[in-house]
Amino acid sequence: MTALGKLLRTTAFKLSVAYLVVFVLFAGFILGYVAWNARRVLDDQIMGTVEAEITGLAEQYRIGGIRRLVGVIDRRTREPSASLYLVTTFSGERLAGNVGALPAGVLDDPGIRETDYRRNDETDPVPRRALVRVFVLQGGFRLLVGRDVEERERLGQVIRRALGLSLGLVTVLACLGGWFVTRRVLKRVDAMTDTTRTIMAGDLDGRLAIAGTGDELDRLAQNLNAMLDRIGELMAGMKEVSDNIAHDLKTPLTRLRNRAEEALRTAKTPEDYARALESTIEESDNLIRIFNALLMIARLEAGNAAQPMEDFDAAEVARGVAELYEALAEEAGTPLAVEVADDLPVHGSRELIGQALANLLDNALKYGAAEDGMNEPTPVAVVAGRNANRVEIAVTDRGPGIPEGERGRVLERFARLEGARSKPGFGLGLSLAAAVARLHGGELRLEDNAPGLRAVLSLPLKAGAAA
Amino acid sequence: MRMKILVIEDDQEAAAYLVKAFREAGHVADHAPDGLEGYALAREGQYDVLVVDRMLPKLDGLSVIRSLREQGVDTPVLILSALGQVDDRVKGLRAGGDDYLPKPYAFSELLARVEVLARRRSAPAGEPTTYRVGDLELDRLSHRVVRGDSEIVLQPREFRLLEYLMKHAGQVVTRTMLLENVWDYHFDPQTNVIDVHVSRLRSKIDKGHERPLIHTVRGAGYMVRDGAR
Numbered sequence: 111m112t113a114l115g116k117l118l119r120t121t122a123f124k125l126s127v128a129y130l131v132v133f134v135l136f137a138g139f140i141l142g143y144v145a146w147n148a149r150r151v152l153d154d155q156i157m158g159t160v161e162a163e164i165t166g167l168a169e170q171y172r173i174g175g176i177r178r179l180v181g182v183i184d185r186r187t188r189e190p191s192a193s194l195y196l197v198t199t200f201s202g203e204r205l206a207g208n209v210g211a212l213p214a215g216v217l218d219d220p221g222i223r224e225t226d227y228r229r230n231d232e233t234d235p236v237p238r239r240a241l242v243r244v245f246v247l248q249g250g251f252r253l254l255v256g257r258d259v260e261e262r263e264r265l266g267q268v269i270r271r272a273l274g275l276s277l278g279l280v281t282v283l284a285c286l287g288g289w290f291v292t293r294r295v296l297k298r299v300d301a302m303t304d305t306t307r308t309i310m311a312g313d314l315d316g317r318l319a320i321a322g323t324g325d326e327l328d329r330l331a332q333n334l335n336a337m338l339d340r341i342g343e344l345m346a347g348m349k350e351v352s353d354n355i356a357h358d359l360k361t362p363l364t365r366l367r368n369r370a371e372e373a374l375r376t377a378k379t380p381e382d383y384a385r386a387l388e389s390t391i392e393e394s395d396n397l398i399r400i401f402n403a404l405l406m407i408a409r410l411e412a413g414n415a416a417q418p419m420e421d422f423d424a425a426e427v428a429r430g431v432a433e434l435y436e437a438l439a440e441e442a443g444t445p446l447a448v449e450v451a452d453d454l455p456v457h458g459s460r461e462l463i464g465q466a467l468a469n470l471l472d473n474a475l476k477y478g479a480a481e482d483g484m485n486e487p488t489p490v491a492v493v494a495g496r497n498a499n500r501v502e503i504a505v506t507d508r509g510p511g512i513p514e515g516e517r518g519r520v521l522e523r524f525a526r527l528e529g530a531r532s533k534p535g536f537g538l539g540l541s542l543a544a545a546v547a548r549l550h551g552g553e554l555r556l557e558d559n560a561p562g563l564r565a566v567l568s569l570p571l572k573a574g575a576a577a
Numbered sequence: 578m579r580m581k582i583l584v585i586e587d588d589q590e591a592a593a594y595l596v597k598a599f600r601e602a603g604h605v606a607d608h609a610p611d612g613l614e615g616y617a618l619a620r621e622g623q624y625d626v627l628v629v630d631r632m633l634p635k636l637d638g639l640s641v642i643r644s645l646r647e648q649g650v651d652t653p654v655l656i657l658s659a660l661g662q663v664d665d666r667v668k669g670l671r672a673g674g675d676d677y678l679p680k681p682y683a684f685s686e687l688l689a690r691v692e693v694l695a696r697r698r699s700a701p702a703g704e705p706t707t708y709r710v711g712d713l714e715l716d717r718l719s720h721r722v723v724r725g726d727s728e729i730v731l732q733p734r735e736f737r738l739l740e741y742l743m744k745h746a747g748q749v750v751t752r753t754m755l756l757e758n759v760w761d762y763h764f765d766p767q768t769n770v771i772d773v774h775v776s777r778l779r780s781k782i783d784k785g786h787e788r789p790l791i792h793t794v795r796g797a798g799y800m801v802r803d804g805a806r
Contacts, residue, residue: 388796391683398681399765418667433734434760437773465764472768 122295126288133284134277141276145269149262153241156257157222160243163193163255171247179253180206193257194227194240200250209254211237217252220244224259239263298327302334314342347411355404359397366393403538410462410545421572424454424463424501428494431467439475444490451495455572458550463569466546466554467492469539470505470565478507478562488562499571500552508562517556543567580604580625580695585615585641586657587633595628598684599691612636622650625695628687631658631669639672646673653694657682666763685797689749696748708743711803713782713790715743724782734759735778742791742801751798775799 117123171179176197183195187208196207198217210230216223221244226237242256302318309316317338318331373386432448439446456463474490488508495502512520520537521544543565544554552569582599584606586592592608599606607624609615612633619627619641627645631638642654656669659680666677675697676690708715713724720736722729731739737759742750752771756762775791783789792800 395683402765430760430762434762434766434770434774437777438768438770440777441773461763464762468762468764468766472766476768 117289117292117296120292120296122292123288126284126291130281130284130288133280137276137280138273141269141273145266148265148269152259152262152265156241156259156262157243159193159257160222160241160255164243164245164253167253167255168245168247171251171253176205176247176249176251179247179251183207193255194229194242196252196254198252198254200252202252205251207254209256212254216242217244217254220246225256227256295327302327302331306334309338314338314345344412348408355401359400362393362397362400366390366397369393400538403542407538407542407545410542410549419458420460421455421457422460424456424503424569425450425452425494427460427464428454428467428492428503431464431471432492434468435471435475439490442475444475444478444488447489447491447493449491449493449495454494454496454501456501456550456569457572458569459546462546462549463567466543466567467503467505469543470567473539473565474505474507474509474563478509496571497568501569501571502566503569504564504566506559506562506564508559511558511561511563512556514558520556521554540565578692578696580692581623582606582626582628582691582695583609583615583619583624584628585609585612585619585633585638586628586630587611588630595684595687598688602688610634612638612641616641616644619645619652620648620650622652624652625698626691627652627654628691629654629656629674631656631665639669639674642669642673653698655687655690655694657687683796685749685794686751686753689751689754689797692748693745693750693754696745704744708740708746710743710746710801711788711790713743715740722782724786729781731778731781735774735781738774738778739782739801742799746801749794749797749800754798 167179167182170182174181179197183197183206186192187195187206192208194207194209196209196212196217197205199205202217208229208231209227210232211228213226216225222241223244224239224241227240227242228234228237239259240256241259242254245253245255247253298319298321305316305318317335320328320331320335322328369386369389373383373390377383377386428450429448432446432450436446436448471490471492478488478490490508491504491506493504493506521540540554540556547554547567547569550569552567555566555568557564557566582604584592584595584599586595586608587610589610592610596606596608607618609618613635615627615629615633616636618624629638629641633641636644638656638658642656645652645654653675654673655676655678656674657678657680658665658669665679669677675694678687678690704717706716706718708717713722715722715736717740722731722736722739738755741755741758753763753765755771755775756764756766779789779791783791788803790801790803792802794800
């Protein structure tokens with residue numbers, strides 16, 4: 111596309127042209143209206159004068175006959191800026207007046223009309239225009255009285271010239287303005303296009319220039335930049351996830367491989383082989399688990415749970431999950447206290463909230479045992495209730511807790527505290543719970559239970575539910 | 578019970594493995610490599626269970642199921658899916674599937690689910706009001722559980738757990754099946770929560786009796802059956 115073609119295709123240019131057309135039509139209409147009205151007023155004036163003169167001349171004729179009429183007309187024609195007069199016999203023979211030539215037939219037809227004429231003292235070959243009235247006197251004489259309309263024509267010319275001039279000027283100005291605006295917009299759009307090209311080429315750090323005028327292009331650029339920021343964040347997140355996956359899957363994969371190798375080397379009996387294969391399957395199941403959890407976290411963080419969202423009672427979920435873990439707690443010798451208020455309506459995924467709670471309870475039972483008195487039963491509690499317009503489900507333990515400085519870190523994927531590395535787990539449970547909370551517009555808070563950890567899943571109360 | 582199973586799966590290796598494993602388990606298994614052939618075979622209706630992969634050439638798995646249901650074929654369908662999307666299960670079941678298993682799966686899990694599906698079909702319509710296994714009797718209406726002469730008091734959840742196990746007496750029931758059907762959750766609890774519940778139930782049912790009724794099936798799950806058999 112040529113530069114001109116590009117210019118002509120821009121919205122700004124098309125808008126300029128549209129405005130130009132509208133303006134020209136409007137100006138033309140106004141001037142035309144003025145011209146038409148002015149002409150009418152002038153015509154009325156002329157006709158008034160002509161009528162008056164005819165009435166006067168007819169009176170003179172009535173008083174003194176044709177002789178007197180001819181005398182009056184002769185006198186009047188000699189006055190400066192005289193009207194046009196002509197008196198003829200019924201056969202067309204000229205008796206008096208200052209009108210020389212007339213087109214044929216004008217005198218035969220009484221009434222008002224516009225006609226060409228020549229003064230009898232003029233030799234100009236171009237005929238002039240006049241508005242005349244032909245009157246038939248008694249006795250068949252024809253009386254013609256008229257006024258030259260040169261003035262009117264001049265006015266028309268002036269208006270026409272004004273119209274032409276203003277339209278020409280407007281067109282030139284509009285074209286210049288349109289061209290200027292278009293070029294300015296086009297320049298900025300071209301700059302944007304260039305930037306987006308480099309971004310598409312892989313340079314995600316590029317940002318669109320903001321002119322600082324606060325106009326629509328600036329707003330567009332700001333929004334696009336915000337979008338790029340978000341994409342950058344997501345990309346960074348994805349990269350971090352894939353780095354972590356690569357790193358953390360290597361450990362179990364290596365272990366898997368080592369076991370298989372070792373079995374090949376040392377196994378003697380079919381039982382040895384069977385045991386080695388079983389542990390291999392177990393290990394690969396763990397890998398699948400890690401993988402599923404990671405994928406799920408990534409999807410939740412991308413805001414794409416693709417999970418049916420419904421209204422449900424969080425109290426039922428809290429009780430249900432607590433009940434699910436109650437047997438486990440009892441076996442571990444950990445009393446599990448459940449204090450769940452009634453009617454906690456939440457809009458979201460029952461499945462995901464259930465899983466998040468299960469992760470929190472799992473953690474509390476796994477890591478919540480007091481470090482010193484191992485025999486002492488350390489109570490774990492599930493407490494759920496309303497807090498203003500939130501539904502808060504807290505899982506508390508009396509274990510070592512999480513140091514304040516570490517609370518942010520443990521929400522990251524694969525993050526595990528030093529003391530926890532000896533216990534089974536992948537460091538994904540809290541990340542998943544936090545991702546679930548964020549998906550529901552809530553948050554996962556880790557607090558000091560003095561001693562122990564208090565993990566609070568805070569979710570917005572279902573819209574419309576009485577607080 | 579000998580079942581006729583149709584595996585509709587385009588991955589040759591996976592399909593060969595499934596067919597072989599089903600045959601080893603004593604069933605008859607056929608294989609269709611794409612959706613159209615699978616649909617043609619399945620619409621005859623002579624299979625007990627269909628195992629359908631979601632992603633299939635020519636006609637995708639969900640369309641196969643939908644078309645079969647429109648034709649009035651009510652053979653139970655288990656959907657296999659590698660998509661792993663969280664809402665996959667919902668979509669699959671809405672299309673007319675009866676059960677859903679994400680890939681990768683353990684064959685023992687797949688076999689247990691397929692057997693439950695086939696049994697559900699052959700069982701007479703209407704659930705019996707009492708289940709009986711050996712000298713254990715569960716009354717679903719009065720919620721009473723009696724073993725021999727003595728009544729056993731169970732918590733509501735324990736009752737539902739036993740009810741599900743007894744409903745599928747003689748069949749392997751996996752941990753995830755229990756979590757899905759007794760607790761109505763589909764996530765992976767990552768811990769042996771289910772085992773603890775079962776062992777607690779077992780201590781109430783089998784303790785003090787010579788013949789245990791709740792059996793652990795290694796590498797698969799649990800089964801309720803009369804030990805004498």
